[in-house]
Amino acid sequence: MDSENEYNSSQMSDDGFMEDSDVDMDDGECLLFAAVLSESDFEVEEEDDVGFETQDKDIKPTKHAYEVDFNVFSPADIHAQQDKQIAETSSILEQPPEATAILLRHSRWNKEKLVEAYLERREEVLEEAGLGEEVQKHPPKVMKVPGFVCDICCDDDEDMETFAMKCGHRFCVDCYKRYLRTKIKDEGEAARIRCPGDKCNRIVDSKSLDLLLPPDLRDRYNELINRTYVDDKENLKWCPAPNCVYAVDCKIKDRELMRIVPTVHCNCGHYFCFGCTLNDHQPAPCALVKKWMKKCEDDSETANWISANTKECPKCHSTIEKNGGCNHMTCRKCRNEFCWMCMGVWSEHGTAWYNCNRYEEKSGHDARDAQARSRQSLERYLHYYNRYANHEQSAKLDKDIYLKTEKKMTQLQNSTGMSWIEVQFLDAASQALQQCRQTLKWTYAFAYYLARNNLTEIFEDNQKDLEMAVENLSEMFEKPIDQLKGLKRDMLDKTAYCNKRRIILLDDTATNLKDGEFSCAFGMMGFNVTLP
Amino acid sequence: MALPKRIIKETERLMAEPVKGISAVPHEDNLRYFDVTIEGPEQSPYEGGVFKLELFLPDDYPMTPPKIRFLTKIYHPNIDRLGRICLDVLKGNWSPALQIRTILLSIQALLGAPNPDDPLANDVAQKWKEDQNAAIETARQWTREHAKP
Numbered sequence: 023m024d025s026e027n028e029y030n031s032s033q034m035s036d037d038g039f040m041e042d043s044d045v046d047m048d049d050g051e052c053l054l055f056a057a058v059l060s061e062s063d064f065e066v067e068e069e070d071d072v073g074f075e076t077q078d079k080d081i082k083p084t085k086h087a088y089e090v091d092f093n094v095f096s097p098a099d100i101h102a103q104q105d106k107q108i109a110e111t112s113s114i115l116e117q118p119p120e121a122t123a124i125l126l127r128h129s130r131w132n133k134e135k136l137v138e139a140y141l142e143r144r145e146e147v148l149e150e151a152g153l154g155e156e157v158q159k160h161p162p163k164v165m166k167v168p169g170f171v172c173d174i175c176c177d178d179d180e181d182m183e184t185f186a187m188k189c190g191h192r193f194c195v196d197c198y199k200r201y202l203r204t205k206i207k208d209e210g211e212a213a214r215i216r217c218p219g220d221k222c223n224r225i226v227d228s229k230s231l232d233l234l235l236p237p238d239l240r241d242r243y244n245e246l247i248n249r250t251y252v253d254d255k256e257n258l259k260w261c262p263a264p265n266c267v268y269a270v271d272c273k274i275k276d277r278e279l280m281r282i283v284p285t286v287h288c289n290c291g292h293y294f295c296f297g298c299t300l301n302d303h304q305p306a307p308c309a310l311v312k313k314w315m316k317k318c319e320d321d322s323e324t325a326n327w328i329s330a331n332t333k334e335c336p337k338c339h340s341t342i343e344k345n346g347g348c349n350h351m352t353c354r355k356c357r358n359e360f361c362w363m364c365m366g367v368w369s370e371h372g373t374a375w376y377n378c379n380r381y382e383e384k385s386g387h388d389a390r391d392a393q394a395r396s397r398q399s400l401e402r403y404l405h406y407y408n409r410y411a412n413h414e415q416s417a418k419l420d421k422d423i424y425l426k427t428e429k430k431m432t433q434l435q436n437s438t439g440m441s442w443i444e445v446q447f448l449d450a451a452s453q454a455l456q457q458c459r460q461t462l463k464w465t466y467a468f469a470y471y472l473a474r475n476n477l478t479e480i481f482e483d484n485q486k487d488l489e490m491a492v493e494n495l496s497e498m499f500e501k502p503i504d505q506l507k508g509l510k511r512d513m514l515d516k517t518a519y520c521n522k523r524r525i526i527l528l529d530d531t532a533t534n535l536k537d538g539e540f541s542c543a544f545g546m547m548g549f550n551v552t553l554p
Numbered sequence: 555m556a557l558p559k560r561i562i563k564e565t566e567r568l569m570a571e572p573v574k575g576i577s578a579v580p581h582e583d584n585l586r587y588f589d590v591t592i593e594g595p596e597q598s599p600y601e602g603g604v605f606k607l608e609l610f611l612p613d614d615y616p617m618t619p620p621k622i623r624f625l626t627k628i629y630h631p632n633i634d635r636l637g638r639i640c641l642d643v644l645k646g647n648w649s650p651a652l653q654i655r656t657i658l659l660s661i662q663a664l665l666g667a668p669n670p671d672d673p674l675a676n677d678v679a680q681k682w683k684e685d686q687n688a689a690i691e692t693a694r695q696w697t698r699e700h701a702k703p
Contacts (some may be wrong), residue, residue: 174616174650176563191651201650204617220649220656 086525088304088532091286092272092296095258099249100269107133115140121226125151127213127247128225130254151225162187162230164195172197182206187230191219196211200235202226206239212246249471255410262299263292272296279308281536302462306468314467318407327400336365406470410463416496417459422498424452430503438507447510451495451517458492458524465527475540477534491520555584561611562656575660578609586611590622594701595666597687599693600628607637607661609654619648620657627700629693630639631670631679639664640674 048324095103104123112122114137128151129136140147164183172177174197193201201218205211217224252258252269261268266288274296276283283304284296293302293309303311332343338356349362359368431445435544465485472478495516498509506513534540565585568578575593580586590607594600606625610616622644624637631641643652644652644662682689 089657174557174560176560193651199651204614208614208618216649220651224650309653460583 041244086529086532088283088285088528090272090274090282090286090296092270092286094286094289095269096289097245097248097267099259099433100251101244102252104248109129111137124153124213124225124227126249129253131251132267139526153225153227155170160225162233167192172195176202177407177461185230185234187217187224187226188395189217189219189222189224190221191224193218195234200237202231202234203236203239206243206246210246212243214248217439221467259296259299261288261290261292262294263288263290266290266292270296272467281307281538283307283532283535302460303464303467304528305535307535310468310471311464312411314470317403333365336360346419373476403470407468410466413459413463413466417456417463420452420455420459420496420499424448427499427503428494430506434503434506437504440507444510447514447517448499450508451513454517454520454524455492455496455499458488458520461524462489465531468531471542473543477539481527481531481534484523484530488520488523488527491516491523495520497516516533560616561585566656572698573655576655577656578658586615590658592662592665595662598666599638599667599690600630600701602696602703604703605615605665605701609658611654616649616650616652619644619652620654622661624658627696629667629678629689629696630665631673631675632664633684634675638674640672642676 050485094314108123108126109118109124111133112119115122115125116127116169125136125147126133126142129139136147162185164185166181167184168180170180170184172182172184172191172194174193176292177194178435183195184192185195185198198218205215214223214224215226217226229245243426249260252260255276257273258269258271260266261270268289270286270288272284272286274282276297279297285293285304286296287293294300295303296307297308298311300311306314328341332341335351335358336358336359337352337360338353340353340355342353344351344362350359350368351362352359360366361368427448431442431448434440434445435442454509462485465488467482469478469485470481472481495513498513498516501509564598565580575590575595578588578590583634586599588609588611590609592605593603594603594608600641603627605624606623608623610621612621624633624639626637628637637658641660641664643649670679670682670684678689681692
């Protein structure tokens with residue numbers, strides 16, 4: 023998150039520098055940014071020292087409790103990593119690189135495990151990986167075999183070129199190619215394509231692929247191979263944004279996800295949670311997000327409505343909605359007669375027909391209790407859900423407004439003589455709004471599951487502060503275009519404030535989450551209990 | 555589209571050297587669509603029954619497996635109510651070197667050796683595990699009722 027702010031703000035300060043070159047940049051137009059910058063930049067420097075110590079400048083400095091270390095890799099990086107590992111392992115195993123690649127992929131890139139297993143039971147490992155017992159240096163080759171009939175196409179042409187790996191399952195080259203095409207194009211396989219022969223577990227090695235793969239399949243093949251590498255590695259995940267080619271490396275383990283919300287920022291600009299690859303959902307932990315989404319998606323709302331608006335027959339528990347008539351109920355299913363008011367048995371009413379005066383009777387007490395609880399829980403849920411949905415909706419609206427504003431930014435430039443750079447504050451404001459709304463949205467889902475205590479109150483104060491800041495900024499955003507110029511300073515101010523409130527909220531929540539200070543309204547925080 | 559040589563050869567061979575207890579006849583108007591019958595294997599609850607199946611060879615056959623489905627009702631843990639079959643060679647373990655003949659033999663073998671640990675029809679599989687004798691009896695009864703020769 024913060025890196026984005028930094029990025030924006032530093033960019034903006036540069037912009038400011040250009041626009042107001044006669045004014046001292048730090049004190050002039052960019053004072054607001056200075057506030058953000060001084061905080062974040064200062065900490066960056068601090069963290070840089072750590073970076074030097076670890077000799078790894080790729081590690082992102084951790085500034086806030088809610089941030090995690092991660093690296094973003096391009097397809098070329100991923101390829102290079104694989105090659106490096108293959109080369110290293112190849113020299114240990116004394117196997118050619120192609121075979122090593124197959125072995126590594128087969129062992130899901132667990133180098134240590136592979137080397138250990140290989141040293142202990144070489145033949146077995148080779149066999150399992152589809153390399154057979156002898157991996158000799160005879161390069162695979164295409165050849166013509168007199169009298170050969172291809173088992174796949176049934177062709178027996180004398181001039182037909184054929185191919186077989188060491189397993190001896192020979193097919194014509196055309197069929198082999200078609201087979202590879204089906205596997206790669208249709209089935210998306212790459213690292214573990216088996217020999218087309220029946221029950222043959224031999225894996226088509228990269229030398230054979232080099233020989234057979236049509237050029238138009240090569241790119242796809244390499245892409246898939248890269249993909250299996252990322253898929254196999256626990257600490258690597260693809261950025262889920264459409265058309266994004268980057269993978270993210272993050273060391274957060276699954277079991278840590280209850281206490282850490284590892285939001286990462288891909289080079290493509292997408293923020294996502296490394297744990298569940300959903301869009302950024304800080305401050306709520308993954309498990310809770312999952313529960314919440316399920317609760318919102320499935321019929322739980324309907325179920326809640328039912329329990330709040332209907333009662334159950336005290337005898338057979340059929341659900342009954344009373345839509346008129348008197349309180350003397352006769353269950354249509356079990357013929358049980360009871361009083362709708364007190365839920366007690368009707369015969370106990372004595373002669374007080376149609377005038378329930380037995381409210382305190384035990385038989386009705388329990389039924390009413392359950393009813394009240396379910397109503398309360400529905401109201402509670404709706405309270406949080408409405409706010410959650412509201413922020414989701416508002417974020418969309420803000421985005422729409424921004425898209426419109428973008429046009430107006432051009433108009434603003436024309437009418438007021440402001441430069442393109444000078445109107446960028448709207449962009450910053452829009453981004454801040456959306457990001458803050460995203461966070462706010464999830465604070466409500468989070469709060470729904472929180473048990474009430476002092477921490478919850480602090481959390482809600484933070485939430486309130488951020489919400490107010492966001493609403494103020496959002497309001498300005500909707501102002502007519504001719505007023506925007508006058509509001510620039512104010513908007514920049516509010517944007518910075520929003521971002522700051524957001525950081526405070528996330529930081530605070532993440533710290534408490536990490537320390538296990540929160541407790542869940544429905545059991546222990548850890549969220550492995552069954553939540554409603 | 556012209557019928558690939560492979561399909562012609564396979565069909566010819568199916569006609570010329572039929573497998574015992576199995577028949578597969580292509581439709582005249584669609585040579586990729588076969589009417590199949592499989593006799594229940596001896597010593598199995600399906601013994602004495604003749605099961606009808608439909609078989610279709612998709613465009614990319616033999617790169618992809620044929621599509622096969624039981625038309626006769628059958629009580630079997632690996633065959634569901636719609637007649638779909640859970641068999642490895644029809645899915646991930648398909649090899650283009652396999653043929654209609656071999657696949658049908660595999661299905662016949664599946665009738666002889668139900669595998670309730672890898673079920674498609676969960677209710678049947680459960681019954682099979684809980685009370686195998688009762689399940690086998692049901693399978694016999696269904697065979698008598700639905701798979702009349």
